[in-house]
Amino acid sequence: xxxxxxxxxxxxxxxxxxxxxxxxxxxxxxxxxxxxxxxxxxxxxxxxxxxxxxxxxxxxxxxxxxxxxxxxxxxxxxxxxxxxxxxxxxxxxxxxxxxxxxxxxxxxxxxxxxxxxxxxxxxxxxxxxxxxxxxxxxxxxxxxxxxxxxxxxxxxxxxxxxxxxxxxxxxxxxxxxxxxxxxxxxxxxxxxxxxxxxxxxxxxxxxxxxxxxxxxxxxxxxxxxxxxxxxxxxxxxxxxxxxxxxxxxxxxxxxxxxxxxxxxxxxxxxx
Numbered sequence: 302x303x304x305x306x307x308x309x310x311x312x313x314x315x316x317x318x319x320x321x322x323x324x325x326x327x328x329x330x331x332x333x334x335x336x337x338x339x340x341x342x343x344x345x346x347x348x349x350x351x352x353x354x355x356x357x358x359x360x361x362x363x364x365x366x367x368x369x370x371x372x373x374x375x376x377x378x379x380x381x382x383x384x385x386x387x388x389x390x391x392x393x394x395x396x397x398x399x400x401x402x403x404x405x406x407x408x409x410x411x412x413x414x415x416x417x418x419x420x421x422x423x424x425x426x427x428x429x430x431x432x433x434x435x436x437x438x439x440x441x442x443x444x445x446x447x448x449x450x451x452x453x454x455x456x457x458x459x460x461x462x463x464x465x466x467x468x469x470x471x472x473x474x475x476x477x478x479x480x481x482x483x484x485x486x487x488x489x490x491x492x493x494x495x496x497x498x499x500x501x502x503x504x505x506x507x508x509x510x511x512x513x514x515x516x517x518x519x520x521x522x523x524x525x526x527x528x529x530x531x532x533x534x535x536x537x538x539x540x541x542x543x544x545x546x547x548x549x550x551x552x553x554x555x556x557x558x559x560x561x562x563x564x565x566x567x568x569x570x571x572x
Contacts, residue, residue: 357431359562361413361420366544366555369537379505379551383408384415387446387482390475390502394489394523395509401488404507404544405450406560406567408486409434412448419447424455424488429566440474448484449474453494468496475502491515492523505548510534530554 368376383389391408393401406422413420413433420434421443427436435444443449451474456467471487478485489495500520508527511519516527530545533554537543542556560567 356428357562359431361410361431361433362561363411363414364407364558364561365411366407366557369540369543369554369556370533371551371553372533373553374549374551376546376551376553376555379546379548382550383505384412386484386504388479389484389504390478391484391486391505391507392489392492392495392500392503393486393507393509394492394511394519396512396515397490399509399511400542400544400557401490401509402452402567403559403563404509404542404557405452405486405488406563407557409448409450410560410562412484418484419444421447421449422451423449424452425450426566429564431562440470440477443474443481443483446482448486450486451488453487453489467494468499471499472496475499491518492520493518495520505546508545508547510538510543 365380366376393405395401402425409420409422412418421437422430422434423437423440425434425436430436435442435447437443437449451471453467456470471485474483474485477483487495487499492500497520500522506523506526508530511527516524519527526547530547534543534545537554540554540556542558544555544557546553546555
């Protein structure tokens with residue numbers, strides 16, 4: 302009888318232990334479930350706010366670039382051609398943090414203010430840009446007669462494309478540019494990232510200061526242009542917004558102001 306009682310107590314303790322263990326596990330589960338739901342809801346709220354964030358309601362304002370040093374040609378001929386050319390191809394190069402996005406956006410703003418053409422950007426966050434810039438994800442979303450600013454780093458980050466994928470996208474865009482009257486401005490840190498055919502088709506180059514090691518890896522012609530301009534990059538190194546323009550109409554240094562809608566979030570794009 303005593304043995305049966307002992308056995309019954311043992312079984313009761315055993316069952317009680319597993320019940321306690323079950324309640325502990327169940328409690329932990331509900332705590333984690335609560336935290337997970339709360340975090341998910343918070344994330345959805347942030348995404349909703351970002352998606353529905355009011356874009357800057359700032360109209361495009363023209364502000365010409367200031368000529369620092371003219372080496373050849375006429376800057377105003379370059380600007381007039383840029384404004385009137387229905388299909389111009391430009392490449393913007395330079396080291397990180399030198400203002401490539403700023404001058405690209407300022408070009409868009411100036412052209413928009415003067416011509417009222419459709420303006421598109423790819424590789425930037427929609428909520429950081431004014432209403433008149435159409436932020437696109439794919440090239441088939443570009444209307445005819447548009448100007449398109451593409452940030453290489455933004456495309457790579459947002460779409461997880463390899464550089465070869467970015468080059469394919471750019472090549473496809475250049476293929477239709479003349480037919481659809483598209484002007485394409487492409488931002489890259491280094492010309493070595495770009496296919497040679499893309500460089501050959503460009504109508505102008507906009508060069509920001511480059512880093513020492515970066516120059517060594519530039520494509521031949523770009524490296525040559527940088528070398529020719531280096532003396533003046535050094536001469537005007539303290540000029541804020543210093544930019545070298547290389548085109549048929551003008552070769553020389555200018556300084557650009559910031560776009561009227563500029564802030565640190567625009568410069569980060571997707572980077």
